[in-house]
Amino acid sequence: MANKINIPWQEKPADCKEVMWRHSNNPIIGRYHIPTSNSIFNSAVVPFEDGFAGVFRCDNKSVQMNIFAGFSKDGINWEISHEPVVMKAGNTEMIESDYKYDPRVTFIEDRYWITWCNGYHGPTIGIAYTFDFKEFFQCENAFLPFNRNGVLFPQKFNGRYAMLSRPSDNGHTPFGDIYISFSPDMKYWGEHRCVMKVAPFDQSAWQCTKIGAGSVPFLTKDGWLMFYHGVINTCNGFRYSMGAAILDKDNPAKVLYRSKPYLIAPAAPYELAGDVPNVVFPCAALEDGEKVAVYYGAADTSVCMAFGYIDEIVDFVKNNSL
Amino acid sequence: MANKINIPWQEKPADCKEVMWRHSNNPIIGRYHIPTSNSIFNSAVVPFEDGFAGVFRCDNKSVQMNIFAGFSKDGINWEISHEPVVMKAGNTEMIESDYKYDPRVTFIEDRYWITWCNGYHGPTIGIAYTFDFKEFFQCENAFLPFNRNGVLFPQKFNGRYAMLSRPSDNGHTPFGDIYISFSPDMKYWGEHRCVMKVAPFDQSAWQCTKIGAGSVPFLTKDGWLMFYHGVINTCNGFRYSMGAAILDKDNPAKVLYRSKPYLIAPAAPYELAGDVPNVVFPCAALEDGEKVAVYYGAADTSVCMAFGYIDEIVDFVKNNSL
Amino acid sequence: MANKINIPWQEKPADCKEVMWRHSNNPIIGRYHIPTSNSIFNSAVVPFEDGFAGVFRCDNKSVQMNIFAGFSKDGINWEISHEPVVMKAGNTEMIESDYKYDPRVTFIEDRYWITWCNGYHGPTIGIAYTFDFKEFFQCENAFLPFNRNGVLFPQKFNGRYAMLSRPSDNGHTPFGDIYISFSPDMKYWGEHRCVMKVAPFDQSAWQCTKIGAGSVPFLTKDGWLMFYHGVINTCNGFRYSMGAAILDKDNPAKVLYRSKPYLIAPAAPYELAGDVPNVVFPCAALEDGEKVAVYYGAADTSVCMAFGYIDEIVDFVKNNSL
Amino acid sequence: MANKINIPWQEKPADCKEVMWRHSNNPIIGRYHIPTSNSIFNSAVVPFEDGFAGVFRCDNKSVQMNIFAGFSKDGINWEISHEPVVMKAGNTEMIESDYKYDPRVTFIEDRYWITWCNGYHGPTIGIAYTFDFKEFFQCENAFLPFNRNGVLFPQKFNGRYAMLSRPSDNGHTPFGDIYISFSPDMKYWGEHRCVMKVAPFDQSAWQCTKIGAGSVPFLTKDGWLMFYHGVINTCNGFRYSMGAAILDKDNPAKVLYRSKPYLIAPAAPYELAGDVPNVVFPCAALEDGEKVAVYYGAADTSVCMAFGYIDEIVDFVKNNSL
Amino acid sequence: MANKINIPWQEKPADCKEVMWRHSNNPIIGRYHIPTSNSIFNSAVVPFEDGFAGVFRCDNKSVQMNIFAGFSKDGINWEISHEPVVMKAGNTEMIESDYKYDPRVTFIEDRYWITWCNGYHGPTIGIAYTFDFKEFFQCENAFLPFNRNGVLFPQKFNGRYAMLSRPSDNGHTPFGDIYISFSPDMKYWGEHRCVMKVAPFDQSAWQCTKIGAGSVPFLTKDGWLMFYHGVINTCNGFRYSMGAAILDKDNPAKVLYRSKPYLIAPAAPYELAGDVPNVVFPCAALEDGEKVAVYYGAADTSVCMAFGYIDEIVDFVKNNSL
């Protein structure tokens, strides 16, 4: 991912004392952005050609979950296909996919890899690749069910692809830690290691119930910066907030720092109310080496953005590490 | 129910692309509409004399659930009694009724029948009739507990009354299908048949947890049109949306079509927040053969309306059937 | 049911201080009594011709639940059919029956009525009649699901059949009270009344979680004597014991007396261990006006018997009433 | 607590028909009132010197719960310390305190006593005293875990301190009644008595799941007036409302009256949405013998106020008693 | 408690390789030992006059839980009263006691103190004293509900009585640690400290779900030896086993050693089957300075004994400490 691309950006508001701030026109993509959609959220974008491409979770009005491709010149105004992504066979015969949701997109070497939560006898991690966001090739599921939030690193480590994921159960999963797994070929996966666990309730309660990888990590001077979500189970349901972690440049299974405070937690009206109230769920980050724009789902209903300076975020995480 | 009555109506907004749309002044009845009320919702109306009459669920500020009669010239501005309905003995001695909620009203032959969720050692279906909405006569409960959402058809079939209902448990009931039962005399019920079950999660998730009959069915050229509610269990609680089904004219136990997409799902502020967030719950429909006005409870807090053209709705359901 | 038939009988053991006692050769019907059976339990018997007939719950080795007819000269040695009961249409078209279990048999007027827990979209009460225990005619289910333990009275009240039942949920049901319903025709049911509720934990804990009708009631000088089961939920599961109630002769919805102590609770090895440990579950009683022989399921595995003198039992219930 | 102090006050709005009304500028303390806070709510204030002092629950952005001191001239504009209260040893060695939340403040004899929910192997009641809201001395926990909502009376009874509390479990606690305990020395507690239990669902459903003491009781002509919270468990989570009880002047274990209707229930936007939607949670009351100003937490997010005339409230509770 | 009394005793069987062994005639008290009993278990004994006295949990055939006094010459053959203990007012007015179970008996200074699980709006710790096991004087409950397994030390510490207990919830309580509390007067209790918590699953799984004090501690050369129960939650329910801990002679809140292996776990038929299968639950220990006889409840059904040499047990605990 090239530095110094023109990422979408808004300057920090004068009265903002936080390290990250929201887009003033959030949500940037509303729930009815395409004709069939009930909601559009938890979606991923990457630089593409002279603009941006993305894969979007659009639940239709039957509340069927699927992923849709889209393009944008500026990263804010998006043209999203009215038809879901159609898969061709990649490194395997076609396998069942009862539903698709929460996509991430990662450019590695020569192509864009899509990972998502794939319905194969329950949720697991689906994998596909594309060169142009028009033709998609589905590969073997990475893992047995049940799993969610699979996020690929944008480079190989010792010749092996690396994927973060969160083993889950077949329901709303009241637990969840982040693991890493490796693969020589995007087909067979192993060397599973636990990377990050939930925080103790009395140290950082917003991430005490479950955590999951969010955006594709990108390299900073201090290591891989990854935005992730953390969940607390209140008496009125799960509340999803966003934090960040810094992973070792060469050994991404090693957490160097991890934000004890959250970076963004549900507080805006579009985060507090919606199909699932109180959700901030990051799935992608655009960065130019200096600034970062994070795309996050709000209340399982719409797509929003938040901004920050990378150095400030990294310093914040280092200075407020769990 | 006579055709071509002057039902309340608002034309479709210019920018509306959906088959049904909300009243611009929703909620039409606010939570504090009568002095004692905490909330008014899940209520039923019918044409009556030169206007309309209704039975309203008004929970008071002790959060006791009861039903109240009301009258309106236009179906939108309502005078609701400040005292709950008082029952006299109908076809039986008076039986216990710890609470009453979620009424429906159906005109059959010569009188108006009220059905509601009646507290008799748990929720079951209470039955009463009235000629004038002033004097009410309570009959035997239709079923053993636990049951909810009892809705009568406006005509008899082979000399037997027909009632839809949803067998439940004694709590918040995480399951629920729609059954039909018949009675020769509004006292003894039998010939119970399963009519509609919840939809598979991957086909129509908004109605995958439980469904229940909503408005009293009315005849269209394709059969009985009934609005019903469907529920999905999110990690932050139940979400209630509205769909429609078309039942066979002569055999109402037979579903001809059933909407795979919802018609209305919680999205307006008064549906997203309230005593129970994310609830759209239809209980009545006024129609003139061409247009239909649906009354629905919003967020277990207030009474709202939505509109549509019957032919468009029927076509939509047929073209988007599960 | 004629008095002074020769019911099976064992005298009270010399060292027995209780009001009822077990058969010395319990279980009288073992789990593998017919070739396909995994277990035989919760079964019902009646006098028939010069001996006895019965309907038995035999779960096969696929653990499918079904009912089987059987005959016996002495009420202890049984010939049970190797094939389940086959139903013909009675007062209705044939309806689905995914499974059948826990039968009861009641003679009314001219025929034997079988009630059982019938699988129709969940458990409810199935009804059939026979004249000869060879040909069976299935009628409409009495109730909507979910219901269990339907037991008919052996006579009509004011021309109406009367049935006890226990409204349930679709799982293992952690609650349960006994209701009565009436029917003019074995097809439509109404006039539902609550008869008996669970006992307070600190007064009679063995019946504090749920109770259900057991044997068909029979008349004594003090009213209808009915054996029923009560359940306590221990930290290691449900424990089922047997008590008795006396219902008013003319108004069977009225409980006159009800045993605060149990009559039989799991204590014998065949009651303490089996497919479901700690279950004593009465389903039938043979009586000759003086003595009574109760048939009960033990540990959901085998059929057992217990005995007592009616007067002693009635006095015990009256003197130890809740 | 002296009468005729200048408590913060707003007159009843002309269109208000209720016995209590909200501050027009609610929330008076927003969630980000101090730099580190995620939320400020469930906090307590008392008259102090020529103004007011308070102890505030401020959860920081790691969602760690702690209590902070604050001062105000008018009871509405508050200066809250940016650092949490630091405890010195009171009547004991220092004991663990994993977290602190939901403080109350009571003036007794010569000092201000703080009680709060203290994290000692789970929630229990912490006790501390201060003379100046700068130096705090922590005493022994009153009880074994698990307990919440400890509220001291402002006087002794027969030489013994008296504390209300709500025994709990170690999670979100789906039950809860109010007890009173006594202590000769703020160290050893006994004479535990049950004061108030939850209300039956069909009589006052807003308080049918759990109740807990709210504000420190104060004397009226009819006895101790205490605002408390009640909870109903809806299908979408707990809903917290506020009622009031009047306890016997000399025997505070005796409830004379108790409001069947709530006084304030979640209806304002800042009560309906926030970190925990649908919460009104009173923790303090300022009164001048005539008027009362109640401080309550809204949606576990911010601090709000409501007002009323004491006589009107007392009459309302007496006339609408459970 | 005097040394060298003649405690009941059986020598270790020749083939026994364990540190403790069962009585060859277990259960020494069967479930029907008194006419009304359904079960007798979890009971406590002490040396008394020239023999022994005890307080026994006898659930009657209504499964009401109560405590009964008994006497024995040899500690094995017991005469248990047929009537439950009757309480007179001790240091307080009489308070409610819905039920009584799981007693312990401790001699302190001049009298025998009984503690038990007392039903006062749920389980808590009841206290009474007796001089002769005929006249009993009930005192204030030690704690607020919910609590179980209150065990007094046989001496005071710095003039204060000391009690172990296990805070609980109002059901079957899937958690539980041992705390200590102190009282100057058996009326007011405080200085609550956590003594022992459950063990990590992978270190000592038999005690990973909950633990509770069992027998009254007695002094050995290494400190207070206390037998306690530990619970693991299997897929088929709770399994209760017995271990031992050694507490500091002067500071009984301090655990010096604690058995990682159990001493006795359910394996005998009378422990594996019964009203609650798989329970070994120690409540008392008789010792003569050299040998110890432990009384334990088996399967919530009967009273059993186990034996051991104190030095061997102490060494075992020290050498196999968690």
Next chain:
Amino acid sequence: MANKINIPWQEKPADCKEVMWRHSNNPIIGRYHIPTSNSIFNSAVVPFEDGFAGVFRCDNKSVQMNIFAGFSKDGINWEISHEPVVMKAGNTEMIESDYKYDPRVTFIEDRYWITWCNGYHGPTIGIAYTFDFKEFFQCENAFLPFNRNGVLFPQKFNGRYAMLSRPSDNGHTPFGDIYISFSPDMKYWGEHRCVMKVAPFDQSAWQCTKIGAGSVPFLTKDGWLMFYHGVINTCNGFRYSMGAAILDKDNPAKVLYRSKPYLIAPAAPYELAGDVPNVVFPCAALEDGEKVAVYYGAADTSVCMAFGYIDEIVDFVKNNSL
């Protein structure tokens, strides 16, 4: 695995009408077979040199789960090591293993592979190999947690190892289907396919809650014969029984036949009572081409055997297929 080895064997008893029968001296390995054991069960054996070797699950008296090697001349009398298996690093650095249980052993090409449930942040599938049952080399875990019942096929398919497993959750897992995964190198795993799901309750209830692979499959004329366990969730806990499936010789992901009735279900005393009552859990099978001896764990307490003729079993499965 060579044919015509001398497997342990007992002829079918004369009165046995079933296709499989138990060893007359079951359990063949008792719970206290080694000095430290609390229980020995769910263990695996293979032919080895002139006799047999095995890996045994022995929980010690701290109820820590570990695996132990053992040897036997006859397959019935076993010498089991008193020390657990010690692992050396295989194809990876050593990884955490909090516990080990439920081993299986499979000979492939040149060595014996052990798979087991390995505690790595929860249960997953551990892999090791040995040549001599003395020196063991631990490899990478096959999968992310949570997984159980990993069973390897004794040959490769297209150069890839094949493993059956059952994705699970982190508790007692109330669901469970059998999947297959492939690996080129015993390090990276992929090509995950669902093989067998639980049966519908009304068709084969003993396997309606969860199923898991049991013994290592072996080839018969009709395909791979595998014994597996199925579970039903009764009101008193899980009940584990044994069935068999026949998988396609070349495509082991394809089920050809599967027993609708169970082959062995808990009925013997040592299966009905123990640490976890009602468990029959097969983990290994010895066969000589004609006969088969199955090793199964009984009640999570001891090791038992059952026997049958392969042809009869295959025919039974084919004739009674789900």
